[in-house]
Amino acid sequence: MRICVVDSCGKKKMTEAHPMPECDDLQSEQDLEFWRERLADKAVPAREMYLGSQHREIARAVDLLRTVDGLEVQLYILSAGFGLLGENDLIPPYECSFTGMSRKMILERSKALSVPRRFSRLGEESFELLYLALGKNYLAALGDIWSSISDTLIVLFDDRLKADNVLALPAGNQVVKAFSQAGHKVHGAAGFKGDLLRILATHALRAEDPLTEIRNWGRPQRLRDVFEQLSQSSSSGYQTTL
Numbered sequence: 001m002r003i004c005v006v007d008s009c010g011k012k013k014m015t016e017a018h019p020m021p022e023c024d025d026l027q028s029e030q031d032l033e034f035w036r037e038r039l040a041d042k043a044v045p046a047r048e049m050y051l052g053s054q055h056r057e058i059a060r061a062v063d064l065l066r067t068v069d070g071l072e073v074q075l076y077i078l079s080a081g082f083g084l085l086g087e088n089d090l091i092p093p094y095e096c097s098f099t100g101m102s103r104k105m106i107l108e109r110s111k112a113l114s115v116p117r118r119f120s121r122l123g124e125e126s127f128e129l130l131y132l133a134l135g136k137n138y139l140a141a142l143g144d145i146w147s148s149i150s151d152t153l154i155v156l157f158d159d160r161l162k163a164d165n166v167l168a169l170p171a172g173n174q175v176v177k178a179f180s181q182a183g184h185k186v187h188g189a190a191g192f193k194g195d196l197l198r199i200l201a202t203h204a205l206r207a208e209d210p211l212t213e214i215r216n217w218g219r220p221q222r223l224r225d226v227f228e229q230l231s232q233s234s235s236s237g238y239q240t241t242l
Helices: 029-038 053-065 103-112 115-123 136-140 173-181 188-205 210-216 220-230
Strands: 002-008 072-079 083-086 129-133 153-156 166-168
Touching (some): 053 072, 053 188, 083 115, 103 115, 103 136, 153 220, 166 220, 173 188, 188 210, 188 220
Parallel strands (some): 002 072, 002 129
């Protein structure tokens, strides 16, 4: 079984530089190459660059899932500065985020960074599960390409996006509270997408047959049932959206 996880970049980074490129400095492939060369001594793999709670928990979850025989997990990071990155791609520090941008600005920037094209390639790689740990602005950066993926279960956190193969899970304060009260370690609404994947991975590893449990996540109803089971102490009455 093959799983693809796409995380978003974050403000807290492992390295710093002066000057540090901002959005206006990172407008083309040539710009990206210039700053990679100029700040080569500050560059680290994308997986190591981001220090926020969501990314930290995503990395932990991926490591847990990779202990399961027969399971392949690929990790990508959607960077507003450098586009869609593989976890081992070297990047320098920068200051740029899709947060606060208009939809038009997001789409223009993501196209300039080839985000939709690169994401489209992921959709062609026969993953059984695509976990998009992205906020609304970062989802928008993918354009409409994601909706053309039909043979993969897509897990995301925006109930406005609907398709037969999309499972939209809630990630607001009520859900975070429910998971916390159920005894799970969570880092607030901002980090919950990472927490959830780590919680799901831990749950699977406790199963008699972890690979079979994870394969069953490819069925939307099963994954929704697991989500609700893990937060069963809640009385908040939220619903997932399929």
